[in-house]
Amino acid sequence: MEVIDLAWWKLGLAALLILVLAGVSLYARLGVTRNLLVAAARTGIQLALIGLVLEALFASAQLYWIALLSVVMLLVAGREVMARQKRRLHGFWAFGVGTGAMFVSSFAVTILALTVIIGPNPWYTPQYAIPLLGMMLGNTMTGVALSLDRLNDSVWSQRAVIENRLMLGQSWREAIEGIRMEAMRSGMMPSINAMAAAGIVSLPGMMTGQILAGSPPAVAVKYQILVMLLITVGTGFGTVMAVSWGSRRLFDDRERLRLDRLINTSQ
Amino acid sequence: MPDLRLDTVAIGTLADVSMTVRAGEVVCLSGASGSGKSRLLRAVADLEPHQGRVYLDNTEQASVPAHDWRRQVMMVPADSQWWFDEVGAHFPKGNQEPLPEALGFPPEVMHWTISRLSSGERQRLALWRALAGQPRVLLLDEPTANLDHDMSLAVENWLLSEIRKQEMPVLWVAHDQAQIQRVADRHLHIVDNHLEPAHGSD
Secondary structure, X not given: OOOOOOOHHHHHHHHHHHHHHHHHHHHOOOOOHHHHHHHHHHHHHHHHHHHHHHHHHHHHOOHHHHHHHHHHHHHXXXXXXXXXXXXXXXXXXXXXXXXXXXXHHHHHHHHHHHHHHHOOOOOOOHHHHHHXXXXXXXXXXXXXXXXXXXXXXXXXXXXXXXXXXXXXXXXXXXXXXXXXXXXXXXXXHHHHHHHHHEOOOEOOHHHHHHHHOOOOHHHHHHHHHHHHHXXXXXXXXXXXXXXXXXXXXXXXOOOOEOHHHEEEOOO | OOOEEEEEEEEOOEEEEEEEEOOOOEEEXXXXXXXXHHHHHHHHOOOOOOEEEEEEOOEEHHHOOHHHHHHHEEEEOOOXXXXXXXXXXXXXXXXXXXXXXXXXXXXXXXXXXXXXXXHHHXXXXXXXXXXXXXXXXXXXXXXXXXXXXXXXXXXXXXXXXXXXXXOOOEEEEXXXXXXXXXXXXXXXXXXOOEEEEOOOOO
């Protein structure tokens, strides 16, 4: 089956529907019109640009270009994790904790999948490496951001309980045990739920795309299973690392709760 | 016998606090709200960064792990917190301490749910929870603030008898002059940014 290319003007038809929706939301005063239009424009521009980048990258297939794009993707994801936290650690830590956790988990899982499971030649073949890393980072980012936001917010609102537990001679780990577990759980739940609903409630995007591009569904399904398992693994370990590092940073070497290390970004 | 010794401790607006609290001695602290009484207790419990040194016997605060220090130098905050559903879950496992009669609870209090406790009940249970951990020093922040007069007296007497029996040095933040008269061996008052002996005490 040949893939049907889409003409740019046909995308314009879909964009027209967005304009209609914008008109409706403006009329109903939903207050999202501006966000909607900006986000739609960003989708168009960002994806068109990444299309150009990927064309060039696939043509050259050099390891250092692939590594450079990977690092850029990681840094943007790290910035996004930072921006999604209502209360975050001050200074470099807000960026460092999330980015470090995403780096270790996403890169490790992606490289493992490329070298051991999929095995393209060379292993960094960009047609495999970049989409895989993108999906890993995108999902790990969501999990890490959710869990760190939950951690910092819960510690803030339960500070009196944590300090009372410290006063009773509990270690910092005991004093925030419940909060850590809740934070890790909240980061992992989206990918666990996605696995449970896959194929019944939703047809995952990657598989759909592969089928549209002409792959046999049997192959597309195997890739989709692989990707969902890897996403859950990457998100899970990323979340565990981020919450562990982030919670350690909320206490100092004398196990004191240091809320002065948190800043409220909503003010 | 353990002595609690503060050596040029400074926290917040309070500076240069040096004193020794002997075993079994109750030192009352008073001062206007915001003068730093509670923060001084927090410094002694090592809950906030501070300057100066604190010793229990000859062991310096910074030389033992922080949670071990706090288990021995136990602070009871004015507003106690409870995080499990049942009272008993907040006590050390295998707690053998008999329920003190003076607190006025029936034995089944350990199975009560936290949400049905009044603020006075919470405060009394928090004191007992702290003592059940067998601390060597007590730092009490207005321990009877939510109690009526009769219950205050009962709790004071129970605390004093425990303090004498275990020979604990105690820092006791209070603002009720009559209570200070009853319990204090010494009374220090915060004036501006330092502690001075209050009038009427030795």
